[in-house]
Amino acid sequence: MAMQNQAAAELENIAGVRPGLFPRIKIPPAPSAPITLNNSVVGALNTGVVREMEVNLTHLQNSGNHKATDALKALTETILRDPSADNTQKSDLVEHIAFLSEQAVLPAKDRKPAVIKTTLSTLAQVPQLDFGQIGLSMACGRL
Incomplete structure (x- = not known):
């Protein structure tokens, strides 16, 4: 343009x-970046993954799926703010969330339900994440 x-x-x-x-x-x-990054975390994350997540979250937001957008954003920011996780753990967990954001924008027929379940199971094992508070299971119900 x-x-x-x-x-x-x-x-x-x-x-x-x-x-x-x-x-x-x-x-x-x-579009503004929907994920708030702390300067101490930026170097530990793959910026390509973060950018991809931002694009997916913007797409979800624009398509009206505000609950999934808010849940994935809150989940990511909770992980990034967690002082008990090292940078490698944070990077790994953010990659899991990036996968969920990719799946959320796909048509249902193109999604990978088994991998989504495994990813959610992995994230559910992180003690700092309160899925009830974040509402991820409900918000990502369309996954």
Whole structure:
């Protein structure tokens, strides 16, 4: 879109017409990062995984699945704030949540239910995570 706007501006310049004569495309603002990262944790996480999760959470939010978005975000932030987990554990757990976010945006026929159950089972073993409080099991019921 930005390139089309630039092309329109260049055409106006070359043709010698007033700027703004050709219509411009409105460029929406970039979505804000839905996951709050603490500076001490950023280096421990694969930023590609975090970015992928942000895209998935934005997609879930835009499709109206606010409960799943809020639950996955809260779960991720709980893990990242946990002082008892080391960076490797945090990274591993965030990868599990990233997998759940990937599955949540897929059509039901394309999901991997056995792997989802195993992932949820792994996360349920983390004592710092309160699935009742976060509401993940209910919010991800569509998984």
